Amino acid sequence: MEKTYAPHELERRIYERWESNGWFAPSGHGSPYSIVIPPPNVTGTLHMGHAFQHTLMDALTRYHRMRGDDTLWQPGTDHAGIATQMVVERQLNAQGQKRTDLTREDFIERVWNWKEQSGGTIAGQMRRLGDSVDWSSDRFTMDAQLSRAVVEAFVRLHDEGLIYRGKRLVNWDPVLLTALSDLEVQSEEEEGHLWHLSYPLEDGSGHVIVATTRPETMLGDTAVAVNPEDERYQRLIGKKLRLPLTDRLIPVIADSYVDPAFGSGCVKITPAHDFNDYEIGLRHGLEQINIFTPRAALNDNVPERFRGLDRFDARKRVIAELTEAGLLARVDKHKLMVPRGDRSGAVLEPYLTDQWYVKVAPLAEPAILAVEQGRTRFVPENWAKTYFEWMRNIKDWCVSRQLWWGHRIPAWYDENGNVYVGRDEADVRRKHSLPSNTALRQDEDVLDTWFSSGLWPFSTQGWPDRTPRLDKFYPTSVLVTGFDIIFFWVARMMMMGLRFIGDVPFRDVYITGLILDENGDKMSKTKGNVIDPLDIIDGIELEALVAKRTSGMMQPQLAAKVEKFTRKQFPEGIAPHGTDALRFTFAALASPSRELRFDMARVAGYRNFCNKLWNAARFVDMSVGDAAALGAADRGSAELSIADRWIRSRFGRMVGSVESAFADYRFDYAATALYEFTWYEFCDWYLELTKPVLQSESASEAAKRGTRQTLAEILEALQRALHPLMPFISEEIWQRAAPLAGRSGPTVMLEKYPLPAEFPPDETAEREVTWIQAFILAVRQIRGEMNIAPSRRIPVLLKGASESDKAYAGHHRAYLERLAGIETLTILAPDATAPESAIALIGELSVLVPMAGLIDVAAEVERLGKLLAKAEQEVAKTRVKLSNENFVRNAPPDVVKTEREREADFVRQVASIKAQLERLRGLR
C-alpha cells in the first residue's frame, strides 16, 4: 500500500468503476428500499446543505443495499420556474436584451439550452460526493413523462372540483409580474410610518382620523370602518365621508374586525389592495377599486394628476397634497411587516387578478390523518407539530404563475372567455364537444414549480402509468430534507400522494438540521460565507476562493466586505480533505439539533481519522500480507489470543450500535461508534496487542496465524462497516483486505453489512483485556506524570495480588511488558516489604514502580495528594448518600449495593494512599 493516504487519487477512479458497472441500480431482489432525492434546481450548484443531506441519503442507501434490500436512490432535478427564468433573463439583460424581445418559444429554447449547458454541474458534484444514485433513472420535472403527470394531476383535481379559477387578491410581485403563493412571501419587520389622515364628513359636521401605513392606497378607499361597539363612533355609522384628493363619497361602516384600541379606532378600507379590507369589502358589498397597474404604478382609476406615478412616488405626492390641504393629522414612526417576494425581493402588492387555485382543505385532511395515525412518521417527531400547525390553518393554494418557464396550465379558452380543462386541446374538444372551427387558445400561465414537485415520489416512478417500479418503490422508505421546506414540499407530497396513489409518499420523514457557518450564520452569497463542498474535498487557494465568492454577486458593493471576511476566515485558503472526511463530518454533525455549525477543524480531524485508518490498514497489510502462511489451506490450525477474541467481541458490539443508530437516523451515533472502535480499540489497543505475538519468537505458529487472521478479518469487516459513511477509503482498503481475509467480490458496496451475531460477545475476553488495560494505564499514568522516558524500561512490583491477578499477570506478561514498557514484573509475597515506590491501585491490587533513580519523591507526593483528595471526596459523597435512611430504604437494592461497593473501594484507596504518603514523608 502507498505510504500516505491520498484521497484525490483514489476517489475518481473508484467512483467511475462503481458507476460503469451499474452497481447503483436496484438489484431486483430483496425488500424494496427507496429514497427520492429532493430535486435540486437543474441550473444550480450543490451547497453545503445539499452535500450534508446527500451524505445522509447515500449512507442510508449504501447501508440498505449492503443489508440486501432492493435499493433505489432516485436522482433528478427540478426546473425551478422562477429561479431559472430569472437566471436566463439576467443573461439576456447582460446582452442588452429583455425577455419580451424574444418570443415565448425562443425564450424557452434559451432556457433549455442553458439547462443543457449548466445541468451537468450538479451531477458532477454528486459524483464527487460519492452519491450512489441510480443514474439510469435520472429524471427532470420537465421531462415528457413527468409533464404528463403534471397535466394528469391538474385535470383530475379540476374534474374533482379541487382546482378552480377565481378573481381575488393575490400576492403580486410587481417586478417579476407574477402571482405568488403565500409561502413565497417573506415578511420582514421594517421601519415605517403610521400616517394619520383626516377624512371630512360629508355634512361638514367634522371629520374622522384614520391611521395607515400605506397612504397612497387611500385613492382606492371605498369605506371607513369602525368597531360596532365603539361608542365614540356610533353616531357616524352610515354617514358619508368625503374622500380627500378625489371627488368620491365613502360610507362609514361597522365591522368587528376593527380594534378600537389601535390608532384612532377608524380604519380606511381599500378592498382591492389589502387582504383584510378585501374580506371586509366582501362582507359589506363594497366596491373594489384597483388603482395599480401590474407594475404597481397608479392606473386610470385615480385622479389624472396621479396617473402613472410609481407607488412610492405616489405615496410622497399623496402625503404632500394631504399636508397642503391640512388633512395630515400626525405622522408616527411605526414598525411594520413588509411582504417581499422571496426571489425578487420586491415589495409585494395585494392585487386583484384571475388565478388558478387548489382547494386545499379536502386534501389536507387525509394528510393530517396519515401523520396522526403514524402512517408517516416525522423524525425527530417534534416536527410533526409544525406540520400539523400549518396543515390545520392551510389556505387555498394559488398555483398559476405568470411566467414562461414551467408547465403550462392545461386550460383552453374560447372566444367568449369560456374555460375548458383537459389533457390537451383534442381532449378538451372531445370532452366538451367543441367543433373544430371553435377557436381555442391555451392559458398563458404556468404552474407553480411546487405543483410538479408535489408529484415527485410517484411521477419519477412512471405515474400516471401504473408501472412495476411504482408498485415496488412507492411509498418510499424515507424522505430526507430540511425543515425549511416542510410546507413547500413535504406537505404537498403528502396531499398529492394520498390523493393520486392512495398511500403516503414516505414512511419516514427525516428532518435534518440547517448547516450554518462556524459563527452560526446562515451561509449566503451576500454574507460571503458560502463554501462549495468540492473546495473542502479538493482544497482551494485563498485567491481563488476570494475570486469565487466575489464573482457574480447580486450586490457587487458587498464584494469588499466579502473579501475581507474570506481572508480572515481562511487565511491559508482551504486545505484538501477528501470526500470521506467531509462525509464523516456531516454524519458526525447530524445530531437532532435544528441548527448545525460547520467547523473546518472537524473535517481536519476526520481527515486525520482517514489517515489513521489508512495506516492501520498498512500495518495489517504488512503484518499479514507478507505471511504466505495465510492460505486457505491452513486456516483451521489457528489459535485465538485473548486480544483476538476481545477485538471480535468489541467489533460485534460496535456493529450493534451502528445498526440501531441507523434505525434511529442517529448518524452522529453511528459515526461515533465507528470512530471510537477504529481509533480507540482497534488501533490503540488491538494493533499494539498483536505486536507481542507477531514479533515474538516464542509465540506459536498457530497463535500467529490466529492473530493474522483476526487482523485481516476485522480490518475487512471494518471496511464494510465504515462503507456507508466513508465509501471511498473503505473500498480502497477493502480491495486489499478482502483477499487477506479470504473473501472475494468485485466491490465492498455489494458485500453484506456485518451483523452483530457474526461477532458474538465474549465476556471472558472482555474482562481479561479490561484488566490488562487497567494495568497498562496504571503504569503509564505513573510514567506520564513522572516523566519517565518511553524508551526507559522499568521494573514493576505487584502487591496484594489475588489469584486471578496472579494468573492474568502470568498469562499476559508479554502484553504488559510491551505496552507498559516493563523490564521486570515481580509478584510480592503478602508479607514482603516493598522498596519505596510510586503506587497505582487497581481494586485491591497495588501496582508499584520502584522509585530509585526514576522518581522524584516530591513529585510523587504531589501526585498522590491529588489522588487522595479525589478519593476522599468520593468517600464523602457516597457516605452522604448511604447515611440517608430514605436512600437506603427507597432506592433500588442494586443501586444501594453499588454505592456500598463504591464506598468500600474509595475507603480502601484512601487508606492505601495515606499509608504510601506516610512512607514517602518518612523518607525525606
Added chain:
RNA sequence: AGUCGCGUAGCUCAGUGGUAGAGCACCUCCUUGACAUGGAGGUGGUCGGUGGUUCGAUCCCACUCGCGACUACCA
C-alpha cells in the same frame, strides 16, 4: 400575537432520574518499525437562575432570565 426550539469544559456539541462525556484548543513528555494527519499523560464544568416533585434532579414539572427559528390580517 401564536407555535416550536436552545442555554452542559475556552470553542463546537453529545448525553442520562443514581460515578458529568467527545472533538478541537491548552499544558507536559516522546520522532519507539502502521501513523507527528502520530503516541503517552494531564489541566479544565456548583450542566443559565429560582422553586417544586423524588430517597436522589444536569435530566421531570412550574416560574424566571437570555438567545433563536417559524407562522400570523393589527390598520
